[in-house]
Amino acid sequence: MASQSKAQETPGRRGLEERKQLIMEIYNSLRSADIASIEFEGPEIAVYIRNPKFIVENENVVKDLARKLRKRIVVRTHPKSRKSMEYTIKFIRENVPPDVGIVDIQFDDVLGEVRVIAEKPGKLMGRGKVFRNLVLAETGWRLEVYRKPLLQSGLLDSVLRHLQRHAEERRRALRDIGERIFRDTLIGTRHVRVVGLGSFGEVGRSAILVDTGESKVLLDAGLSPSGYGPDSYPYYWSPEFRVDELDAVVISHAHLDHVGTLPLLFKYGFRGPVYATPPTRDIMIIVLRDLINLMRKAQGEPPFEPRDVEKALTRLIPVNYNTVTDVAPDIKMTFINAGHILGSSMVHLHIGQGLYNILYTADFKFYRIKNDRSTRLLPPAEYSFQRVEALIMEATYGSKETQPRAEAEEELINLVNKVYKRGGKLLIPVMAVGRGQEILVVLNEALRSGKIPEIPIYVDGMVYEVTAVYTNYPELLVKPIRDRILKQGENPFEGPTTVYVTDHYKRDEAMYSDKPAIILSTSGMMNGGPIVEYFKYLADDPRNALAFVSYQAPGTLGRRLQSGEREIELEMDGGIRRIKVNMEIVSIEGFTGHSTRGELLSFLRRLNPKPRNIVLNHGEPSAIAALAHTVKTGWSKLGFESPPIIEAPENLEGVRLYPRNLKMKLALQHS
């Protein structure tokens, strides 16, 4: 009797044969480059050549080949074909116009890159390509030019230097990763399944396991804002999750609830690649280092150490927006702008060579540029794709509409003026990443245009370091902000009254001076950080005010205050003190970096093509249920041609997306 063929064909199967053919094609096409070796380095195929002039003269040959093979191909000179660093530095200095203002020249042995940090890289931009080719042909090094940061982050610099010191380890890691990505497949794509390890039916500890039978990818590795202990980790002990079987970790953005347990994976033996955009990588370094400090203060021994963060960095593969990247034999991944914070991404997974496509929005901000009259930092999330069969969407604000952003700005400005007039201090808890920068831009803009008086703005916590990263990526910010950085050389995050709190004196000044002031400080949900110290001291005085400008998760001090608690017990002066809260407490929701309910629906309306499956996560149960209801009943108004299947698993629940019995699921949904 013939066995029935079911849904277990292996269309995603590919093997050594394909790999051999790839290598043959590359050899044939780039023969005259004098190929020294071809290596699978992470998701890229690196072709090491002995004749650097070839790249200069045949740039399009490589591009065409990459397009044809659908692979990321990079051509590098063989280390032995590169000139010495001394020679290269001398050559660059001698040939760069003096007004470019070279600040530093760094080398990346792994990538064969020489990085020039300059005051005015624009001066080089016009003739950039010619000069880049000149450097390459002459020295064998590939030139990259970077702008000198407007702000300097010591922490970031030190970690990047650490990485350079460990070039050889990184190279080895990249090759291991490459071998795994381009491996001979064992099973092929059998199915597409998504298991919620965290952030399902809740906000926080985002972690989603995508399992195709052949490979496994973890989307995000977050930490719940409710604490630092194991209860705040995703369900990593779930039996389907094993670090040794994981092909890749993809980080959507650098908020702790999406990246806070990444080092833990390395502590427990993960040695695979981590994919993130370059700004996400940079911010991640800062917030994870800070997290270790916060944990030390809160509970003594943190569950991981700085070296685990460094291990993660050694295996981090930066990927720019809209660059298709192989992350497993049967999964291609693309980051797409999510508009949430700098570097934040939606993640598109193309599975099984055309079988199935998932779009994971992670945290995203969708707004209509036309209607917007507010001070924005980031462009809105993208909504048009080649293929999307399943959408995994956040539902943080799924149940209630929030005020428009322009109104929120007005409300904040009015609050500043009110508190100023009564001689009080305005305390604003902000996440180090995103809201801090947004509020700084709003306040400095209001100062410039005279909408608020000359009031000192103290910025405490990790906001400074992260702002430094923001100024490093002007090309990712909206045009008005970008232009101020690139054309006017201004820092939009700094005004005449901005004070970065870098020592105890400045903190004392912010806290104890009798003058009105605005204090921005971390953490954003008041579950630690200097904000708590400010709060202890300022809570008592009714002239002061506390303004929440972001989502407050259940279990955090922020949420308790927001929900009306006015007596709080906190550690103070070595004991537990009951603090009476007399300060004004205000919630301004319109600043959210998340899509509001209207924006979520508007995103679904614009989204193209329409998915057949919608999985809702990253929301409190009521928010998820409300959004699900609206989509279930209103799909036709949202432009769907047929009702999508809407599901909202809990953590530990798994949803199979492909192959799927659509009919049964629909019948169940509508019965």
Add this chain to the structure above:
Amino acid sequence: MASQSKAQETPGRRGLEERKQLIMEIYNSLRSADIASIEFEGPEIAVYIRNPKFIVENENVVKDLARKLRKRIVVRTHPKSRKSMEYTIKFIRENVPPDVGIVDIQFDDVLGEVRVIAEKPGKLMGRGKVFRNLVLAETGWRLEVYRKPLLQSGLLDSVLRHLQRHAEERRRALRDIGERIFRDTLIGTRHVRVVGLGSFGEVGRSAILVDTGESKVLLDAGLSPSGYGPDSYPYYWSPEFRVDELDAVVISHAHLDHVGTLPLLFKYGFRGPVYATPPTRDIMIIVLRDLINLMRKAQGEPPFEPRDVEKALTRLIPVNYNTVTDVAPDIKMTFINAGHILGSSMVHLHIGQGLYNILYTADFKFYRIKNDRSTRLLPPAEYSFQRVEALIMEATYGSKETQPRAEAEEELINLVNKVYKRGGKLLIPVMAVGRGQEILVVLNEALRSGKIPEIPIYVDGMVYEVTAVYTNYPELLVKPIRDRILKQGENPFEGPTTVYVTDHYKRDEAMYSDKPAIILSTSGMMNGGPIVEYFKYLADDPRNALAFVSYQAPGTLGRRLQSGEREIELEMDGGIRRIKVNMEIVSIEGFTGHSTRGELLSFLRRLNPKPRNIVLNHGEPSAIAALAHTVKTGWSKLGFESPPIIEAPENLEGVRLYPRNLKMKLALQHS
């Protein structure tokens, strides 16, 4: 900051401490029995004593202790305190009344049992207890008396003898299993999750993984009737499933779609316990051996071998109905009569020392005894329990009502008469287990009462062997049948015209004789077995008839014929032949061993207490969707006080049952 305590308490946690206390209590209570050792043997605590008289005199002490400790305690004599086998045989023969008719005396070294097989065990029953105590006190062996089977199964006997030969291996296995069950817990019960590995959204390859964080139990290990290849196995390659992490396999009943891949688990390294009722064990041996033969015929190399079946048997722990048994540190399991086939069980899991209770119906037959006027073999499924929070229920006949059983019997009898009159043969595909015996009883009853003429009834395939097992367990059959066996010593499965096809001559006679006949043969869905040979020969003649008396799964020859295909290509005489089907084809659904739609709803109505979660499986998508709809809208009519959460996962999907966000799930269900 204090970490928030979430749903991850460990109420099911227990440890070595508890184990020590258990042992202390036993020592203290049974001191005067002269304890040699206390062993954890599978789910039982075995107390080896040197003074067998103690048990005779203190039977209640042991019972009370077991009740108090909530453990299965068995007291055995220490091997050195047992008399020789020769002496024991002599002692028994000398002291048993001669009319008992001893047929055989067997010893089980592992259990310290002496088994007397007798023609008339009833003669001993009255004074059974006294005699048992006499034997125990005198020889140290525990006496068990069995009835000589009405039919002899050579296969079953040979395998049971094999087990006796491997007593030492079994003893070691039992101790390993015991150590694992009574281990120091690592994590405790963190959650209750159910993952569908097979039979979700389909009929066949039943396999359900129950995962509590601390332990993992597999409910059933079936094979899809659609074939014998890997596509017919459950999703054992799913990453959350690993044989080395499995605490136990629980087999609900001995149909291949529930037990057909059990040997495969052993082939791939499983060495834990398999729990089944004694009749399920016996039938399992027969059907799995037969399966290997069928696979050999169908595809050459079977995926497992007889020794894998034997490994499973070595680790099989028989458990009677209604006996609570520890199967993992945090799971107690109870088998409850399911009324489907002999030995068939619903499985009740009591998890985390009171945290949560699951009832898995598996395949079950629920009917109201009062209204029933048909010839039944088995009592209906139970419906009353101490606690049930989640129900996993089959939905095979969820969408359409089937005819009442009494009508089905009438229809079959009419069909026999019709075919007899036109001189044809009536071919009935039956599963070796269940339907075969049911139909035999109906036909022989009709013969006895003259409702059908004296027509030969040929019984081919494994039906004979399985019927032998049925006659071994009269106490599990309904009273009228039981009485005929026990009181009248009759075989209700055999009539004056019954012919067991045991060789080619008889098969030729059944097939080629020109006289009317009834032929019952396996397999029940015509996906192999002698039925296909009969069909090839008989299909052509319009005087013949083919009567389906059970569910036919998609992809089987049975289903194709049932759906109207009348030209079938089959291997015949060494080539592929196109067979024209001219015989009459009839489907009589009322014989089903599954609950009909009405019976499913009636079961839910009677079920006490009412579960909060209902998970539907073992049904085609349309059947599941229809049943879900009825329960979703009609819960109040079914006696639920609040709407239950109804879910129907697909294979590879996981549902978390505890802890659970009931509100969100309900809101989603009813949005």
